[in-house]
Amino acid sequence: MMSALIHPQLGTLALLVLALTACDKATEKPGKSDRPTVIISTLVKQGELPREIASNGHVEAAQTIEIRPQINAQIAQIHFREGDEVKAGQLLFTLDSRHDQAQALRSQAVSSQMQAQLMEAERNLQRSLELEQAKFISPSAVDTARAKAESLRAQLAAAKADQSAANAQLSFSRIVAPFAGRTGKINVRTGSLAQASGSDPLVTLTQLDPVRISFSVPERELPALLAAQNKLIVRATLPDGSTRDGQLVFLDSTVDKSSGTLLAKAEFANRDHLLWPGLSTRVQLQLGSERGLVLPLQAIQTGPEQRFVYLIDKEGKARPQAVTVLRSHDGQALIDGLQAGSKVIREGGQNVRPGGSVIEASRPAKSSSQGGGRK
Structure with a gap:
């Protein structure tokens, strides 16, 4: 009889403990999930950004030719050394x-x-x-x-x-340089037979001053390029970190359908030969400025399908909003898809979930002046 009375009481007590534990857990989760995320916001403003085209380019020689003999004859004399800089009309080879x-x-x-x-x-x-x-x-x-x-x-x-x-x-029998340039590897020696139908040239001559840099520009910039083609300055970054200005001299007649870009070339003075054929370099074109909605690039996030920002509504909740980046410069972006005055998250967006509450980070208090206090 005693054991029969005790077991039901113990069972009721166990159920009560489990219920209280469940209540505690239920009250904990809403508290943690509803805690607002600390962020730093910014406002979408009207402004303007430089209309700049930046692209990777490759240096090309203005002229490169293979020096070949017109007749079959023995090499009587070679008048230069490999890698020499030669002038236009300078004698290179004498044949028998x-x-x-x-x-x-x-x-x-x-x-x-x-x-x-x-x-x-x-x-x-x-x-x-x-x-x-x-x-x-x-x-x-x-x-x-x-x-x-x-x-x-x-x-x-x-x-x-x-x-x-x-x-x-x-x-x-006298082979001269058709233009000033730098000679390459000599493929013959004095006494060897120069053949007009030979597979290798006697030497290759490359003009190094001036040189051209070829690069690609987006097809959307074509109207601006055509309007200012003869006045456009192209700035190239040299291997030593300095920059050099050149002139846009060529735009291709067709657009590459696969990439949506257009081939362009700019000409640069190259007396110091810092721009070497085949070298990769960064080029920039300035096309004036463009006005519109400006936002820090830091506020723009990349999703699986498009770029977006977190828009903060009146209730202090974050709502994703798709945007289009028209161009960017120096940490700022010209965008479309928002209205001026909209409040968006600039920092902390990676910790925010759609619809979540956010709170502005408090500014750090000014440090008190240092010095000994009164005791």
């Missing part, structure tokens, strides 16, 4: 020209011979004309003298053409 020199001299001799024969034929024709007027010779003799002079005149023209061809062939 003994055979071509002989041909040129022979052509010149034939031309001189034809010239002498023509002069004699013209004198004979003149005498024949005088004799014909005196009735000493027949007209047919004059015709023969005239035909001989005309034939020699044609032969002289052919001889002069051969002489010009021989001189041109002889000029191929």
Whole structure:
């Protein structure tokens, strides 16, 4: 009987303890979840940002050519060293020209011979004309003298053409630089055979001053680029951290459909050769300024589908609002999708959940002046 009375009481007590524990847990969760998140807010304001295009570019030589021989001949002399800076018209290679020199001299001799024969034929024709007027010779003799002079005149023209061809062939034995630039690797040596149909050039010549930098610009900037194409200054960052200004000189005639960008090129002076062909560099174009709604980039967050900010409503709760970033500069963004005066979260947004309560962080109190206090 005693055990039967005690067990029900113990069971009731256990149920009471469990109920009280459940109540405590139930009261704890709402308190923790409703605690507001501490944030720092900012207001969306009207302002303006520089209209700037920043892009990665690559340095290109203004001209690069492969120096190749026009004839098959032995290399007689090389007049420069690998990597030398050469001037326009400077002699680079001399080829063996003994055979071509002989041909040129022979052509010149034939031309001189034809010239002498023509002069004699013209004198004979003149005498024949005088004799014909005196009735000493027949007209047919004059015709023969005239035909001989005309034939020699044609032969002289052919001889002069051969002489010009021989001189041109002889000029191929001297290879000069077509423009000022820097030479690359020399692929032949003195005494080796230079072949016009060879796979490798004798040397490659690259113009380093000026140079061009090619880069891509967004297609949306095309109207502004076309409007100011001849006045646009392009600023490039050099390897040593300094900057250099150049001039926009080229816009491609088509837009790349896959990337939505347009190829552009700017020309830069490069006397110090800090801009080397193939080098990657950062370029910037200034297109004036654009006015609109300005917000710190710090306030903009990136979601799985779009960018957004946390808008603080009148009840002090955070509500996500999609925005479009039109451009950014120096930590500020020009946006669309909000109204001027809207209050958004600038710092602490990563700890906020949609619909959650937020509270402004209190400003740190000013520190009291230091010094000994009264006792």
